[in-house]
Amino acid sequence: MTDTTDTAPVGEPLLRIEGVVKRFGGVRAVDGASFDVRRGSITALIGPNGAGKTTLFNVVTGFEHGAEGTVEYDGRSIAGKPSYAIARRGMVRTFQITKALAAMPVIDNMTLAAPHQPGEHIVGLCIHPRAAHRREREVEERACELLETFGLAAKRDEYAGTLSGGQRKLLELARVLMVEPRMVLLDEPMAGVNPTLGGRLLEHVHALRERDGTTFLLIEHDMEVVMGHSDRVVCMAQGRVIADGDPESVRTDQRVIDAYLGGAA
Numbered sequence: 001m002t003d004t005t006d007t008a009p010v011g012e013p014l015l016r017i018e019g020v021v022k023r024f025g026g027v028r029a030v031d032g033a034s035f036d037v038r039r040g041s042i043t044a045l046i047g048p049n050g051a052g053k054t055t056l057f058n059v060v061t062g063f064e065h066g067a068e069g070t071v072e073y074d075g076r077s078i079a080g081k082p083s084y085a086i087a088r089r090g091m092v093r094t095f096q097i098t099k100a101l102a103a104m105p106v107i108d109n110m111t112l113a114a115p116h117q118p119g120e121h122i123v124g125l126c127i128h129p130r131a132a133h134r135r136e137r138e139v140e141e142r143a144c145e146l147l148e149t150f151g152l153a154a155k156r157d158e159y160a161g162t163l164s165g166g167q168r169k170l171l172e173l174a175r176v177l178m179v180e181p182r183m184v185l186l187d188e189p190m191a192g193v194n195p196t197l198g199g200r201l202l203e204h205v206h207a208l209r210e211r212d213g214t215t216f217l218l219i220e221h222d223m224e225v226v227m228g229h230s231d232r233v234v235c236m237a238q239g240r241v242i243a244d245g246d247p248e249s250v251r252t253d254q255r256v257i258d259a260y261l262g263g264a265a
């Protein structure tokens with residue numbers, strides 16, 4: 001499981017991003033972005049296409065390297081750290097169900113996402129076969145519990161590729177919960193999801209925040225979701241943060257209207 005030692009009080013910054021720059025050749029995809037994500041918050045990251053949101057997600061979670069600036073998680077620098085080390089500290093991002101995962105049963109998608117797979121440690125397995133077996137059982141139990149919670153229990157033995165778009169999104173969220181994260185980053189969780197399953201996904205996000213104090217940072221284009229479900233909104237444009245505040249103040253910010261919302265505000 002992750003290192004989940006809680007230190008910061010609720011509301012303190014859990015993630016601090018300061019002056020982050022990420023270039024791709026001559027393109028400054030992220031161009032000096034700075035903002036905090038408070039512990040226990042649901043923070044939305046919005047902005048027009050190409051604003052640098054996904055690139056910033058990748059930098060923060062260790063999937064994109066070579067960035068400048070400060071990225072601190074729970075008071076410690078994680079800049080340049082590999083993704084597995086960041087995930088071990090409790091910050092994870094969801095991933096689309098790839099072709100390889102789509103060709104596996106739902107239950108295997110879940111158990112593969114668990115840390116410390118017994119089969120990975122051949123020596124440990126030989127020395128402690130009972131412990132390895134127990135761990136395997138625990139992983140399977142947690143996977144089944146999560147599938148139950150997410151309404152996917154009936155699908156456990158079906159190939160993930162047979163799930164609907166919305167069910168896949170639920171599976172993506174369920175998978176990251178196998179590591180019992182403290183902070184989850186979601187990239188467009190509502191894209192391609194029907195309103196019923198989308199609503200269910202958002203209910204899970206709120207329940208996890210209430211029950212476990214999980215912190216969420218989500219990239220979302222659906223302004224109803226952003227306005228109705230986040231405590232804080234950060235708007236990026238051209239690699240920079242142009243507004244950061246409560247949903248209403250960001251929605252009515254003239255820079256946000258000009259750069260992103262246009263006539264929709």
Ligand SMILES: Nc1ncnc2c1ncn2[C@@H]1O[C@H](COP(=O)(O)OP(=O)(O)OP(=O)(O)O)[C@@H](O)[C@H]1O
Pocket residue numbers: 024027028029030047048049050051052053054055056
């Ligand atoms: N691997 C890459 N190589 C070159 N340029 C890239 C790469 N990834 C992103 N970019 C460029 O960086 C800029 C920011 O892209 P990014 O995908 O981070 O934006 P975004 O805000 O997530 O957009 P969207 O809302 O459309 O997903 C864009 O100009 C994009 O073309």
